[in-house]
Amino acid sequence: MTANRKKVLIACNSSRTLLQFRGKLIEELVAKNDVYVFTPKISQEHVKEKLKSLNVTVYENELKGNNISIFSDLKYIVQLYHLIKEIKPDIFFPYTFKPVIYGTVVANLCKIDCITPMLTGLGYNFTDKNTKKRWVSTITKVMLKFSLSANKRIRIIFQNRDDYLRLVASGIIGIKHQAFVVNGSGVDLTDYTYSVPETKVISFLMISRLINAKGVKEFYEAAKLVREKFPGIKFKLIGAYDGNIDAIDPELYANIRSGEVIQYIGQVDDVKPYIRNASIVVLPSYYGEGVPRCILEGMAMGRAVITCDSVGCRETINPSAKQPNGFLIPIKNISALAAKMEHYINHSRDILVYGLNGRRFAKQKFDVNLVNAAMLKIMELS
Template sequence: MTSKKVLIACDSAKSLIDFRGKLVELMRKEHTVYVFTPTIPPDQRAKLALLNIVVFENSLNGSNVSVLSDLKYALRLYQLIKQLKPDVFFPYTLKPVIYGTIAAKLGGVKIITPMLSGLGYNFVAGNTSLTSKITRILLKFSLRNRPGLSVIFQNKDDVQTLLDFKIISAKHQTTVVNGSGVDLSHYTPTKPDMNNVSFIMVSRLINAKGIREYFEAAQILFLKHPEVTFKLIGAYDDNVDAIHPDLFSEIKHRSVINYMGAVDDVRPYISGSSVVVLPSYYREGVPRCLLEAMAMGRAIITCDSVGCRETVETSPNSNGFLIPIKNTAELVNKMEYFITNNQAISSFGQNGLALAKEKFDVHKVNARMMQIMDLN
């Protein structure tokens, strides 16, 4: 096999390490890998160095809208493509996909494989903001079909959404992969505590992830089951959909939730919890925290929403519950099911582990990714 040059464009070094690290390691066995990433925080630099790749930094802010900043990013990426002449270009997340795919086409890259790992806030139902409209126009222009373009999705709902919006057509080459996958050797199963039931939510503190619904459910359940504990992990970051500061203050200081902020390693926290909850209606790809929960043998409760529904199997091998979005009452109902039927915590968790092994093993997902990029 001929060694190829692969250029990856991402929205953060952390996402590359956490979600694509195993894929990069696989690529590096036979190919040269370059990465175009926003400024690397000091705590990520050593981890990134371990991947043994060539890194180019930029000043992109994936969450904020800035025409000048975005244009500078696109120009710098085009110049880099002309300099490196990669055989394969792999951008993921919205801004790298939009600007990177345009730059790669102009730069003559033969194989372009943009990944839309969830459509995010711009495609949440009812969002008619100018930013969303512009994003959709740019995405349609970026993804105009041509030979060598293959668009990767993490769930079939996102494919249908882009078809409905006429951003892509039936002529486009598209592939759906099972999320980012989960490293089953890293997230190893542990026995859940079924006698002292506890719930955990792992998420950035944004509205569409269902933070308020979890907060309200915890308040209600604590009145009836004061022995149960409720935990929350995640950063309060600069995002257009960040929860209101008053709600954040309430969660931190005046609620039954034990808020632990952002953590580097979620494994001990999942291990110390009985059930993982994510009442999200965000346009997820496939939520990584649910895959981690399943790999560790945890039952899950999530919404019957895009991306989330991919993670739940129903009877006879139920591994969790799907609830309607923004429905605190139903969330309370399903959480209470595990409180009053604690043996189900173990059986649901074992079914989730089996599903993770069958469908979401990172090595299976990455083998498919290598195929799509013609890197086998």
């Protein structure tokens, strides 16, 4: 390592996000710094090869990012502590809850000069009243407050202002904290290129993990309502069904897999071909998003959108009435979702116009180069 290069350690809870969400940022970082990644095991060969080609040093772990596992969490903390002691990074960049909570505490203990935890959404921890998740939310809040205790080394990154204000209102952070808001993860407009949406055979695409708070049931039920009037309309769903605490119930999953209402595609490595073949991208989420990546990808490719008037999601709809790119609907409102779907069916020109407006809005606000420039400044690397 030359004298002017810094060591940057990135920690995440899923290897799938490294290139999909952070690929361009990693490319920016490796240009002038030595980059290390602490990630759950990488199963995708192309991710391994790309990181290797970028000279990123990878350390794998067995963290279960979306599940509760005390043993694996403790093992993760110990491994991270030893790794930080070995690498001695100048900058520690964790994102998502477990790496942020555990990683920030460990990095603080090891006195890393610059710690930049990024909260990519607060999930159901601040919104859901479900009893079975309440105790998890309570523990998460307590741990988050402890890990983010204010000091000059910690610079907290949010993906929307609502999340920042919610943590302030909850007393988790205060005026002494260094906090910054960026426009989500950004989207690479050279990779997600514009294509003309299909308006003759209209199809609605949802990209999401199969969890309740993402609005999977609402999408399914709205699709049923629309197909009663318009049986030729297509509905597609991309996303993994796993052991998440908020996973949809098995009966709904079985109905989705039957293919009678929705074509279930499952998890894919590249969503671009599916967005290209879709007319409209839908995400009726009330999860507590940062800024939903799938909506940004749809906008970048010129797709009109429907999403909820909820934290993170509302950021993706242009407030300018002169350049509408989609619709905001109330959360958990199936009839409103179906009505907006029918609007596009009955006004197919809006699919084209809203899609073009969405591409422009993505350029103005969510270009990954703009977001990364802000990130490097926060990390004191520019």
